[in-house]
Amino acid sequence: MVTITQIAAALGITPSTVSRALSGSPRVKEETRLAIEQKAAELGYERNIMASNLRKGRSDIVGVVVPRIHREFFSNVISGAESLLNEAGYSVLICQTHERFEDEVKALRTLRNNRVAGVLLSHAIGSSDSAHIRDILGRDIPLVQFDRVFSDLPGAKVVSNNFQGAYEATAHLVAQGYRRIGTLAGYMSSEAYEQRLVGWRQALLDIGRSAGEEIVFYDTIVPETGREAAMKALSAGCDALYCAGDFSALGAIEALRSCGVRIPQDFGIVGTANESFTALMTPSMSSLALNPYEMGRRAAEAFLNGDDGTIVVPMELKIRESSNHSL
Amino acid sequence: MVTITQIAAALGITPSTVSRALSGSPRVKEETRLAIEQKAAELGYERNIMASNLRKGRSDIVGVVVPRIHREFFSNVISGAESLLNEAGYSVLICQTHERFEDEVKALRTLRNNRVAGVLLSHAIGSSDSAHIRDILGRDIPLVQFDRVFSDLPGAKVVSNNFQGAYEATAHLVAQGYRRIGTLAGYMSSEAYEQRLVGWRQALLDIGRSAGEEIVFYDTIVPETGREAAMKALSAGCDALYCAGDFSALGAIEALRSCGVRIPQDFGIVGTANESFTALMTPSMSSLALNPYEMGRRAAEAFLNGDDGTIVVPMELKIRESSNHSL
């Protein structure tokens, strides 16, 4: 392995100058810089990052901690973050928590031991508070949270505009002429689901419609619970549902159709997350899209610029057959 | 940050001894080791990995290079690899190539500069040969290839049983009564696609069917190209397609249905990869499932054990509506 010392020796100068030249310092004569670059290329020099990092006290690695990398949402966030971080000269170290508190602690420790330049984190369901995160990262490792955030932690937070999105989804159902619009609301332990519920409610209240608890169906995020809830919604007189998740919406559609309810003629459905199957099923499902790639980019940006406010990424309503009378 | 020097000072011994104790050397008196461990815990010591790595000349990071992390297949491979590697004390650094040769070169350079302990690689479509890989990684960074492998490179290779899988998928279409079975073949720069093509051909030849070039459609892996190819396949008299990818198969289904061709009554489709949308779409898509999580584990295993043979992971045909006359 070629070192700057060897380059310096070959050129009869000192390592300092070589170091400066190679890291783009302006304090090197153009002529010297050229000679150095040429010699470096000739010898096939490549900077030893470990030495550089040790000296600088930090690495060019950014840690990304997510519950599960193979979930579409998270892999897209990572993808978005990586695109910006790589451009800026950082590498991305990925850790999965599998939704477990202990794995999250382990991941954060690993990142700290690697003296990462920063951490992008979406915490595990198993982490009920933020103490361990603050303890492990301490003051000197910048943290950016996304999607699932602890608001008592310092640093930037990137979240979706769940209120606004749910509001628009519900307003869309109203505009399509549906009369009684319920909601499959998900888990209230998550701020994201909570905000979607609030958005749904506000959209109805703003036009003088009822938004009572009898048409709110909690803890529904998988097809099975979606199916059951849809049946109850039907009994409660609903003719549309805004669903805080795509999988519960999928269950709802299945259940309704198997009762002979036509979608969208008799009943409208809007899901949330825009999972890839929503566009592919028949009837295709309207869905309130998250924007994971963009969230990843914004998180990376916040880290790179040292920002620390809350960044709200808009959601986008994808109108498809399941809520569209005119199709 | 606490260092071994501080621990040594606090105990009136030398850093050498502390280093030995903390890295589990037997050349330390039990009593001393205990005192050291206690003091380390008390001061909240954590090893500076950068310094350790510099001294040892290598890091505890394993690089994983994939075309795109947000593709289900790859994110599952990574997930599988990570589970084993983390247990063994390695971290995983992920790089995407976006199927581009230049990005692959950049990624491999980054990994080399980080002096990674090893590299798990599935090369980009844009890499038509292996020269750059050998050049950049050289002799001292162990390489394990998976899925898309260059057979002229040293090191372990983890592949799917593409020949066998494609053979079975094609035989299944035959058994379902389809008469003229074409193939959307993908890119021949990849051995995986090549083997699928060979499997398709062999299955047809073995029963005396034609498998001519007029029903082979190359370079089809995204919906758009799948759409176009499906139209040509129809003109060529095909009534079924074995598709070497799920996305081209998806495009094919869309194109065929929009022409009024019924699936599976008029035309049978089998995709490859078992992406999650295949089970959820209507009609659900038959697909030849890869086993990405297992492939990731096997790749990690090969790296950890220093193995270097070829490991074949079986594929599994998931029969769904798109190829099933009896449904």
Add this chain to the structure above:
DNA sequence: TTGAAAGCGCTAACAT
């Protein structure tokens, strides 16, 4: 069983 000493390759404050 422990210590002393050297150095991995790089960077940066300080000098010239």
Add this chain to the structure above:
DNA sequence: ATGTTAGCGCTTTCAA
């Protein structure tokens, strides 16, 4: 514009 110097924190011979 370049050189001198010192050291980041750790590991590992070699010596005691």
